[in-house]
Amino acid sequence: MSGFANVAEYARADELGQCWLTAFRKTVASAATTTKAWIDYSYFAGSPPANFYASAPSVAALVERDKGFRFPDVTPKTQHLKTVNVMTANTATAVNARQRLILCDYLLYYPFIDTDAIGETQTMTNNADDPLVPAIPRYPAGKVIAVAQSAASTIGTFTFTYTNQDGVGGRVSQAHSTFAVAGGGQVVSADGGGTSFNPYLALQSGDTGVKSIESVTFTGAGGGLMALVIVKPLFNGYVTQECRTTTGVAYGAADEFMSIINAAGAPQIKDGAVLNFFAEGTQGSLAGSQLVGFVETVWN
Amino acid sequence: MGWTSQDDLITQLTVNGKGDTVTMTKTLNSAGTAGAWTLLSPHNGWPIASTFAGADLTYVPTDDTWAQGTIYTGGDVSTATKHFLTAGGCVVAAAGAPWYIMAIDLVGYVPLTTTNVSTTGTKTVTMTALSNTASKGDRYANGVGLRMFVASSVVAMGANAPTCIINYLDQGGAAGATTTFTSTASMGVGQLLNTGAAANKYNPFLPLAAGDTGVSDIVSLVWAGTAHASGSVIIGLCKPLWCLPLPATGLYSKMDLVNAMPSMRQIKDGANIQFLLFQTGATTTGGTVNIDFDYGYGG
Numbered sequence: 001m002s003g004f005a006n007v008a009e010y011a012r013a014d015e016l017g018q019c020w021l022t023a024f025r026k027t028v029a030s031a032a033t034t035t036k037a038w039i040d041y042s043y044f045a046g047s048p049p050a051n052f053y054a055s056a057p058s059v060a061a062l063v064e065r066d067k068g069f070r071f072p073d074v075t076p077k078t079q080h081l082k083t084v085n086v087m088t089a090n091t092a093t094a095v096n097a098r099q100r101l102i103l104c105d106y107l108l109y110y111p112f113i114d115t116d117a118i119g120e121t122q123t124m125t126n127n128a129d130d131p132l133v134p135a136i137p138r139y140p141a142g143k144v145i146a147v148a149q150s151a152a153s154t155i156g157t158f159t160f161t162y163t164n165q166d167g168v169g170g171r172v173s174q175a176h177s178t179f180a181v182a183g184g185g186q187v188v189s190a191d192g193g194g195t196s197f198n199p200y201l202a203l204q205s206g207d208t209g210v211k212s213i214e215s216v217t218f219t220g221a222g223g224g225l226m227a228l229v230i231v232k233p234l235f236n237g238y239v240t241q242e243c244r245t246t247t248g249v250a251y252g253a254a255d256e257f258m259s260i261i262n263a264a265g266a267p268q269i270k271d272g273a274v275l276n277f278f279a280e281g282t283q284g285s286l287a288g289s290q291l292v293g294f295v296e297t298v299w300n
Numbered sequence: 301m302g303w304t305s306q307d308d309l310i311t312q313l314t315v316n317g318k319g320d321t322v323t324m325t326k327t328l329n330s331a332g333t334a335g336a337w338t339l340l341s342p343h344n345g346w347p348i349a350s351t352f353a354g355a356d357l358t359y360v361p362t363d364d365t366w367a368q369g370t371i372y373t374g375g376d377v378s379t380a381t382k383h384f385l386t387a388g389g390c391v392v393a394a395a396g397a398p399w400y401i402m403a404i405d406l407v408g409y410v411p412l413t414t415t416n417v418s419t420t421g422t423k424t425v426t427m428t429a430l431s432n433t434a435s436k437g438d439r440y441a442n443g444v445g446l447r448m449f450v451a452s453s454v455v456a457m458g459a460n461a462p463t464c465i466i467n468y469l470d471q472g473g474a475a476g477a478t479t480t481f482t483s484t485a486s487m488g489v490g491q492l493l494n495t496g497a498a499a500n501k502y503n504p505f506l507p508l509a510a511g512d513t514g515v516s517d518i519v520s521l522v523w524a525g526t527a528h529a530s531g532s533v534i535i536g537l538c539k540p541l542w543c544l545p546l547p548a549t550g551l552y553s554k555m556d557l558v559n560a561m562p563s564m565r566q567i568k569d570g571a572n573i574q575f576l577l578f579q580t581g582a583t584t585t586g587g588t589v590n591i592d593f594d595y596g597y598g599g
Contacts (some may be wrong), residue, residue, distance in 0.1 A: 011563075017445030017471065017513030021540060023400070023495075023503035023578060025335040047335060049499040070479075070502060073510045087398040087547055089580040243398040243547040243580075252398055252547025258560065292398060292580045294543060 002078040004300050010260065013298040018077070022069045023294040024048065026277075031151070031183030032285040035096075037197040039286060040147045040229075042067055042106065042276035043185030046290075051276070052184070053149060053227040057112035059125040060212065062134050068106065068274035069295055079299040080266035081235060085256040086293035090242040096284025097242035102199060103295070104231035106274040108136045110213055112149060115156045115178055115188075115222030122216045138270045141165035141209025142230040143200040144173075145278065146189040149225040152181045155194040156222025160201070165209035174202035178222035187278065188226055199278055201228075234267040234275070242289070269297055302381045302564065303598040309558070312598045319385065319596030322371055324575075325588060330456065330488035332396055332583035335497025337504040339451045339490040339536065340575045340589060341369055341406070352453045352534050354411045359427035359518060359537075361408040361437035363570035373595055376569040380599025383564035384542060388554040391546050391577075393587025399546040400578040401591060402504065404538040405571040407446060408437070410518055411453060413532040420462060420523040425535070429469060429517035436570030440539055443516035444471045447505035448478065449536045449576075450493045450521070457487045458529030464493065465524075466506060466535060469517035476509035483528065492576070493533065504576055505540070538574070541565045567595055 004010045013019055026046040033039050042051040042063065051067035071079065081103075088097035110124050127135035136142065141164065156178040163169040179194030189198045203210065210230055235257070243252035259266035269275065275295070279286065303309040312318040326345035332338055341350040347369035354360040364370055373382065389401045407430075416423050432441040440446055448466055466478045482500040483493040495503045508515070518535055542565055544555050557564055567573070575591055577583070 014565075015445065019445075021505070021543065023337075025497045025503075025580060027497070045497070047497040047501050047503055066499065070507055072507065072512075085400075085543065085545055087545055087580075089398055241547075245397070245549055250397075250548035250550045252551055254398070254545030254547050254553070256545070261560075290580055292400075292578070293545075294400065 002076055002300065009300055010298065013300050018299045019296065020071055021294055021296045022071060024069055025290060025292045027290045028286045028288060029183055029185060030288055032287045033186055033281055034181065035281060035284050038187035038199045038278050038280045040185050040187060040278055041291060043147065053109050053111040053147065055111055058110055058122060060108050060110055060127065060133050062137065063106040063109060063274045065272065065274055068276050071269060071273065071297055073271040074299040075271050077299045079269045079297050081259050081269055082266060082298045083256065083258050083296040084235060084237055084293065085254060086239050086291060087254045088239050088242045089290040089292065090244050096281060097239065097286060097289040098283045099239045099286060100280040100282060101237045101239060102233050102278045103235035103275060104233050104278060105138065106276060107139060107142045107230045107232060108134065109227050109229040111227040113216050113226050113228060115152060115218055115224050115226055118218050118221050124213050124215060126212045136211055136230060138272060139232045141211045142232045144210050145187055145199060145229045145231055146201060147227045147229055148181045148186045148188045149184045149227055151183050152178060152188055152222050152224030154221065154223045155179050156218055157220035158216055158218040160216045160228065161214045163211045164207040165211060167211060169214065171204045171207060173204065176201055301599050302383055308598060309596065313596050318598065319594065320374055321592060321594050322373060323592040324371060325590050328583055328585060328587045331585045332579045333484065333487055333491055333496060334579065334582045337492040337495040338577045339492065340577055342453060342490045347371060352409060352411050356411055356413055356416050357423055357425050359408055359410050359425060362406055362572040363436045364572055366572050371573045373567055373571065373573065377597045378569050380597045382567040382595055382597040384557045384567060385564065385594040385596050386554060386557055387542055387544050387593045388552060389544050389546055389591045390550065390552040391587060391589050392550055393584045396579040396581045396583030396587060397548050398580050400543055401546060402543045402576040403541040404574050404576060405541060405568065406574040407440065407537045407539065409534040409536050411534050412521065417531050417533055418527050418529060420525065420527045423521045425518045425520055427518050439568040439570050442471045442514065444514040445539050446515045446537055447540060448515055449505055451534055451536055452487050452489055452491050452493065453532045453534045454489065455530065455532040456489050457485065457531035459485050460526045460528050461485045462523045462525040462527050465522045467519040468515045469519060470512040471514035471516055473516060476512050478506035478508060481506065
């Protein structure tokens with residue numbers, strides 16, 4: 001049997017070498033980010049290297065594995081998240097690095113959607129259209145996040161059609177807004193007038209996930225480019241205080257989250273997973289800040 | 301065995317004296333590299349700076365009697381088992397925060413110097429494979445749970461950044477190879493060449509082949525591309541033990557390992573406890589690293 005039958009097996013996995021620790025260091029670009037809006041750490045420089053969603057426009061694609069935290073494949077065993085430990089570094093004058101974190105498995109994305117193409121149905125290319133195009137991997141469906149691939153100048157409005165978790169096509173999302181952002185890597189989806197920021201796009205009533213996206217239609221211009229990214233959220237955490245020294249006074253906090261102790265169970269990390277963080281800067285811009293930490297897994 | 305209960309733990313510590321506190325301090329010989337990890341053993345302080353003696357390309361097993369700077373943790377306690385109870389640390393440096401300190405048991409290393417660093421090609425290693433005996437060199441039977449890294453050892457690295465791959469035998473004796481990494485030019489003493497904030501870096505250990513849970517034998521190191529102009533390195537073989545965050549200069553962090561999950565990582569008889577330092581920025585030359593831990597044993 002794969003997985004853990006009891007706490008003893010969970011503890012013993014480490015003694016058996018069935019564990020991995022990978023550390024990361026990501027630096028948010030210098031463009032200001034919006035307070036309480038979200039950013040995509042995969043888009044920014046560091047280790048792992050930046051993922052710019054740079055592939056053929058509107059064609060479904062996979063994020064390269066080296067753009068996510070590196071973990072081994074363990075089939076027929078199953079791998080689970082054991083520990084997430086994070087800290088932020090910042091300068092003395094930019095002290096707003098408190099942030100919420102969501103660790104996601106990046107499944108599938110559709111790049112270079114033109115947020116200025118008002119009234120035009122932008123058709124996406126999927127595996128059903130071309131067998132060389134990948135289908136959603138690892139999970140039957142996921143949640144959708146809109147990531148800016150450029151600066152955006154204004155509030156746009158759009159819907160998208162998709163196939164839901166049950167394979168039913170022709171579903172239509174709720175109407176979403178985008179908002180002005182200063183650079184790529186910032187999540188651009190918002191409610192209403194662009195002042196309430198969503199990590200995930202709302203779906204047609206009754207749906208819990210998206211298997212593929214068929215088209216995107218803008219009815220209000222957003223002034224930029226974006227990618228729609230289908231993800232599987234695995235973990236929710238928080239960075240409580242930036243690390244810095246100001247006039248000789250040291251501040252800082254590390255935040256550690258442990259499966260089993262801090263949460264029921266331990267999320268599974270599937271073979272081939274591309275893991276990275278989305279984050280919501282709750283107190284101000286995250287521009288120029290660094291997120292460092294490590295993620296540990298165990299398998300059995 | 302360890303302890304049968306919290307009561308037993310308290311009794312062994314307070315009545316029978318089966319435990320102690322260990323401290324160490326290191327001063328960084330050179331500035332660090334932002335986003336990279338550093339092996340502290342070749343830096344000055346207590347324990348003494350390691351020089352990684354040994355014949356080139358020949359594996360050197362180490363234990364708690366290593367003459368080049370190890371920490372004494374009370375010697376052998378078998379048939380009891382010894383465990384970490386707490387870990388604490390603090391870095392004082394003008395730059396580099398925040399940091400992580402990782403404790404490792406350095407089971408052994410392979411030194412490479414001069415032309416084994418400054419030329420490309422396959423560098424074949426002489427090593428008797430780890431097995432399942434009572435020898436302290438085999439304290440992790442068949443190398444289960446062991447990880448590898450490549451660190452600048454005594455002479456800082458010169459120009460150029462070749463790619464590097466390590467061939468090894470896994471815990472079952474099957475051949476494997478790490479993922480190829482790209483080295484970094486001009487890294488200082490102790491810094492891990494496979495780490496950093498860039499593509500083709502692996503922090504802090506080299507990924508193993510799929511399905512592998514350990515390393516029983518280091519077979520060879522292969523440099524490709526343009527060789528380092530100079531420098532000396534080791535291939536380190538170690539067991540990761542715990543990882544402690546240090547958020548800011550001068551802030552002391554303490555970690556309770558009794559109530560964590562899984563708890564109380566074992567200190568094997570013969571363990572050569574060493575430390576890796578992760579630095580977000582480039583830690584200042586002369587920065588000091590202070591580490592302590594408590595351990596205990598039952599039985």
